Amino acid sequence: MAAVTSTASLCPAAAGGLSSSSSSFTHKPSSRRLRQAASTSQEGFTTYKDEANKFSIQVPQGWLVGAGEASGIKSVTAFYPEQAAADSNVSVAITGIGPDFTSLKSFGDVDSFAEGLVNGLDRSWQKPPGLAAKLIDSRAANGLYYLEYTLQNPGERRRHIVSAIGMAFNGWYNRLYTVTGQYIDDDDSEKYRPQIEKAVRSFRLT
Template sequence: MGPKANLQSMASVCSLRLQTTLLRRHRSPSYVSKCRNRSILCFQNIQTDRDSRNGFKEESIRRRRDVLIQFLFCGSSFHSIFAGSASAETDLKEDFRIYSDDSNKFQISIPQEWLVGAGEPNGYKSVTAFYPTEASNSNVSVVITGLGPDFTRLESFGKVDAFAESLVSGLDRSWQRPPGLAAKLLDSKAGNGLYYIEYSLQNPGESCRHIFSAIGMASNGWYNRLYTVTGQFLEEESEIYRSKIEKSVSSFKLF
């Protein structure tokens, strides 16, 4: 039974008790006044409980959305990273190779000629990036971050459509005066145990940045971890990188 049903049940019980008491006793003015006051107090307590529950729920949703916004910003603002060693095996099909990370239990297909960079682990966070050899703002990154005990599954963030809408609206600052970052949701879907989100980001006077993102969750045996895969390219580089980045992000798998 949910919070709303609980509150309705409480109200029904309170009302029934008041009605039963009134039927058993004389309806003196003083007694009616006393019962009226008790009824008001009872419903005030119910309303206070409802407000408290709603406030807790809204705070929990806001906090979860902020967690995801932080993770996505980490991936979408990534441009370059120092190259590091990592295990990889080659897949010759369509000029892609499979990168496997045995310690973090994921794999992803990346363009054959792209470089791999791994950041130094920082507490519960690690970053792995894939980027072209030529100078470019386009790349794919995998950010892994530890989660609190209240995040037990991906649905803890909400259903994919509602989550994506809330997330992108949380990034959008185009309504400010002067306008800030404009964020636009393009697509969202769930599949293979992951959330897939497509959206765009554009600062005033700058090129539009297109984002493909895959979000998943897995446990390392001690705590749950959030995997945020972010592929990005500038609008003017769409013909060169769009299909590569889209395929790379959609190939991400946890094992």
């Protein structure tokens, strides 16, 4: 099994705001899902379709896939290279949200959403300084919010995050989809950057 860290799981708070937290999930690769995912592929990527949770995503061929559980999150699916699972991976977390949240615009436009998320994570102003979070880019496209930012704890390597946020209704409740791709800003992890960015951009609700 491999430990995969999701650094940006978004959960609507009871008061109507957003809270962001770092959570670690242990994923056990599922050979059934791997066989299912391998049915369609092109240009070094495999199209993974989750019929139950109604999404698809392209992931690099040869990456492992697994499912995990965490408090407050209904479903987590992670994709990762076996040799660098902790530092380079893509995860899809699905969270149930209240009826007041009917679309992504319920959280504000993409810029205010991104600023609120990153500012909520940033603790660099504390004494002593804590986690430093820096927003790089935010945009809306394909019915999703796309975010790019960095996270760095004092004395640790900087972690680069690319994320896609979407929302859908499954007939019973609204669901928030958080797609998180992450890699370390160093030579060893940088090689996964194009693959991770393409995977996040490829995410679609079905």
